[in-house]
Amino acid sequence: MKAIQFIRPNAQFVLAGDDLTWFDEEQTEPTKAEIEAGWLAYQTAQIAEAEAKAAQRAALLDKLGITEDEARLLLGGN
Numbered sequence: 001m002k003a004i005q006f007i008r009p010n011a012q013f014v015l016a017g018d019d020l021t022w023f024d025e026e027q028t029e030p031t032k033a034e035i036e037a038g039w040l041a042y043q044t045a046q047i048a049e050a051e052a053k054a055a056q057r058a059a060l061l062d063k064l065g066i067t068e069d070e071a072r073l074l075l076g077g078n
Contacts, residue, residue: 004030006045007038 001015012023022029
C-alpha cells in the first residue's frame with residue numbers, strides 16, 4: 001500500500017490482500033514492476049529521511065554542547 005501511495009499520490013484504490021481494485025480516473029493503475037520499484041524507492045526515501053533527522057539532531061546537540069543522554073535527562077526521557 002505504501003509503495004502505491006508513494007508512486008501514485010492521492011490515488012483512489014482498495015488493496016485487499018494481494019487484490020488491487022483501482023478506482024482512480026486521473027492516474028493509471030501501476031504495474032507489478034512499478035509497485036516493486038516503488039517499494040524500493042519508498043524504502044530508500046525513508047532511510048534518507050531518517051538519516052537526515054539523525055544528522056539534524058546530532059548538529060543541534062553539538063550546537064548546544066550536550067550529549068544525547070544529557071538531552072534525554074533534560075527532556076525527562078530515559
